[in-house]
Amino acid sequence: MFNNSKLRGIIREVYRTESEFASAMSLSKATMSAKLNGSSSFNQPEIVKAASLLRIPPEKIPDIFFDAKVEKTIPRIVHSSTHTA
16 A cells, blocks of 8 residues: 555645546546545556646656555553462
């Protein structure tokens, strides 16, 4: 799964809303939402079109579209109890 927060930020800067960007991409709002939420992926032609519409330089595409999401985990602390009689 990828972290789309950078992409969402650029979309807001350029198009103000994800809905406007979806329209520019010729995608439905539901499809765009699925792609940004990670339940669907952008295909290569969509990435190329999005990068062009959002004025993302080619060298920045990996950083914007393929930023791996890092899961935060909280270590579980196990308390051992010793009972003495």
